[in-house]
Amino acid sequence: MDFKNKSIISLRDLTKEEVEFILQKSDEVKSDKHPDALKDKVMASLFFEPSTRTRLSFESAMISLGGKVFGFATQDSSSVSKGETLKDTIKMVTGYCDVIIMRHPLEGASRAAQEVSSVPIINCGDGSNQHPTQALLDLFTIKDKFKKIDGLNIGLYGDLRYGRTVHSLSMALSHYKVNLYFISPKILQMPDHYKLYLNQCGLKYFEAESLEEVADKLDVIYVTRIQKERFADPEEFVKVAGSYKITLNTLGMLKKSAKIMHPLPRVNEIDTSVDNTEHAIYFEQAHNGIPVRQALLGLVTGGIR
Amino acid sequence: MDFKNKSIISLRDLTKEEVEFILQKSDEVKSDKHPDALKDKVMASLFFEPSTRTRLSFESAMISLGGKVFGFATQDSSSVSKGETLKDTIKMVTGYCDVIIMRHPLEGASRAAQEVSSVPIINCGDGSNQHPTQALLDLFTIKDKFKKIDGLNIGLYGDLRYGRTVHSLSMALSHYKVNLYFISPKILQMPDHYKLYLNQCGLKYFEAESLEEVADKLDVIYVTRIQKERFADPEEFVKVAGSYKITLNTLGMLKKSAKIMHPLPRVNEIDTSVDNTEHAIYFEQAHNGIPVRQALLGLVTGGIR
C-alpha cells in the first residue's frame, strides 16, 4: 500500500484497508523507534488557529524521527494579515518543505490547500468539520485497549454537533461493526448528514439524552466538552453542562471494563478524581498521538513504508 | 572569495564580483544539495516585525542544510517589551549562535546590530530601507530565466517609494547594463537618492505613470503592492490601486517572452488568472529563496566555500 504524497484531509477519503494499514504501522512505530526515518524531511507546521496538543504532538513526532520543523503557531506571527489568500500561502510554502500540517478556522480550508499543493497536506482541524489524525489516534487507542474494534459498544457523549473529533471518529468507525450511542442534549445532537452517512454504511446508532439510559452497555465513553458559546442563553448552558459530567458517581453505572476517552483539553466535564481509576485512558490516548502521527508523517513523505 | 563572518546589510556593500559569486553559489546549491553543510551551525531568527515568506524560507533553508534554528517570530513573544535596547539584545544573542537573521521596523536597525555583533548579521528587512536577500533572489531568478542580466529591459511597477524590495533590487541591478523603467503613480515614485545613485552608476532609467507607455519594451515586470495606508484620501487609493493591476488583458500588451515577478504576498495587484500563464514566475521566484538563502547562510558561517 503506497501512501507516498497522499494528503490526509478527511476520514472519508480512506478505505478500511488504508485505515487498518495506518493503525498497523502506528503499532510498529510505537514498539520499534525509527530515530532517523525522516532525517532529511522538512515539515511546515501552519497553525492559522492556535492549538497545543495537536501542534506539539505533531512537532514532537516529526523531530523524534530525525525530521525538521518550521512554521507558525498563530496567524499574527505570519503575514497572512497582509491579505494574502490561503492558496498563495500554500503555493509558496510548498516549495519549502516535504509535508504540510495545517489547522484553519474555516471548513474546507485543507481541501482548498491540497488543490494547489505539490506536497502532501495533513489536516489538523478545519473549523467544526474534520480532524482525521485525532480520529486515527482514537481508533488506535481503542484497538490497543480492546485488541479489536468490531463488536464494541461505543458512546459519544457531550457536544456532538460542533465537535469535529466526534465527526471524524464516527467516519472512522463506519468501517467497523460497532454499535454507536450518541448521548447529547437535543440542541447538540449529531448532525443529520453524519447520521445519514452511517445509515448508508449500515452502522447502527442509538440516540439518548442522558448517560443513565445506556451506561451499562458501553465499552467506550468518548467525552467531549460542551462550550458556553454554543448557547444563546447562559443559564441553559449552566444547566446542560452541569448534567453532562463524569464523576466518581458516574463510574458505578459503567461496566467494570469500560474505558473513558477524551480528546482533551478537559475543563470540568470529567472530574479529576476519575483520572486515577482504571476507566480513565485519556492521557494514554493523548500520548498515542506520537506513534500515529509518526506513522502518518512517515507514510506520506515516503520515510516509512 | 571569502564571505566568512561577513554581514549582509545592504546591496550597496557588495561589489559586482561578490554579487556574481553569491549567484553562482546559489546555482550550485540548487542543483547539488548539501544536506549536512551546516550541521553544527546555529541560526538565531529575530523577527521584531512579523514575516511569513522571509522567515519561513530562511528557516527552511537552514534546517535543510542540517543547521539548527531558534528565535522569535513576533516582538511580544520576547522580552524586548521590557525596554531592552536592540544593541543589548544582539550582544546577548551573539553568544548563542553562529549567525543572526533579523527583521526590524526601523531603518538602520541591522546596521546598528552589526556594530555590536560578533557573528554575521543578515538583514531581512529594516523598515522601508533595504531587503538585500530578496534582491539577490530576484536577481537569481532573472538570471536563471534569461541566462543573462545585461541588456534586459526591467520594469519596476507599483509602489516604488516605500517598497524596500524595489530599492534593494535597483541597487543590485546597478552592477549590470540594464534599462530600468519606473512605472508608478506620481506620489509613489522612486525616491530621488536612489535615482541619483543609479545616475552615478551610469544606469539608464525611464519614468512612466502607466504600463501602457512602456509595456512592449519590457523583458521583466516587477510588480509591487500599493498599500492603502500610503494615501491620505481613501478614494485616491481606490482610483490608483484600481489602475495598477495586472490582468489577462494586460498580457496582450507584453512581449511573448516577458516575465512577471512579484515579491509576494500578492493581494489583488495580479489577478489569479495570470498565475497559470507562461508570464508568471512569482511562485518560482519565491521558491528560489531557498537556494539563495542557503548559499548566503553557508558562505557567512563558513559551512559553504
Add this chain to the structure above:
Amino acid sequence: MDFKNKSIISLRDLTKEEVEFILQKSDEVKSDKHPDALKDKVMASLFFEPSTRTRLSFESAMISLGGKVFGFATQDSSSVSKGETLKDTIKMVTGYCDVIIMRHPLEGASRAAQEVSSVPIINCGDGSNQHPTQALLDLFTIKDKFKKIDGLNIGLYGDLRYGRTVHSLSMALSHYKVNLYFISPKILQMPDHYKLYLNQCGLKYFEAESLEEVADKLDVIYVTRIQKERFADPEEFVKVAGSYKITLNTLGMLKKSAKIMHPLPRVNEIDTSVDNTEHAIYFEQAHNGIPVRQALLGLVTGGIR
C-alpha cells in the same frame, strides 16, 4: 552523583555537593563541546510568560548538543486559554518529550508541574519566586572570574524584594562562606524569610540603602532593575530609580578588581558607558547561560554524566 530524572525547581533542593557538581560539569562542557550528547533527546519549552534570554539560551543550549526542541513562547499560541489546567497540560506534554523547561507567572507552578510529570522539569522562573538556572549561571560566572567563591564580598543591588534572580542567588550563595551586602531602597528590601534562611545557614549579611556605604568592600555588585510598577507613587519611582544607577562616576568608588553583574535585560540602571570597562561582565555572564544550561539538560536527561 546521579542527576538523571531529577527536576530543578529551587536552589533549596540542591546540596552544596550537587551545586559544585553542576558547576564542574558546566566548566567541562564549556571547554569541551559535546555536539551529539543529546542527539536523541527532545525538550519541551513551555513559556506561559514570555522571555527572551532564558528561552533563547535554553533552546540554543539544547540544539547545540544535537537535541531537539518544540513548545510555545506565549500563552496565546497555545490552547491554555481554553481553560485547561496546568497539570493537564503537563500530563499531556510529558508523553511527548524527555525534559520540560517552563516559565509561569504563578509562584509554585513548577513544583505543581513536577508532581504530575514523568520527565524532569526545569524551572525557568515562577512568578517572583525562584529562577534556579539563573542563580547557577551567576555562581558559575563568579567562580570563573575569581577562581573561588568563599571569602568574597557580594553586593546585591536594586530591587531585592521582587527580583527572583537575587532570591535564587542568595539561596545558592548560602552554601558558601561569603559576606552578603543587600543594597536597596527600604520598600524593596530582601524579604524576611530569605534573611531568616540565611541566618539559619550561618551566613552574614549587611543591609544598606546606598552603594556609597559599602562600595569599597565589594568584589561583586549584582545589579537588578527597579520597576516602575512596584511604586504606588510615580514620583517616588523616579526619585528612587534615579539614585540606583551605575555610571562611570560610580566606578571610582569600587575596588579595581570589582566586577559588575546583571541578569539582564538592562534598561538604564547601568549606563552603557560602563560596558567597555573591565568591571562589566554582564554579557559574559549571559553567555555562560549556554554551558550551564547544557550541563543541566545533559545531567537530567542522562545525556551527560
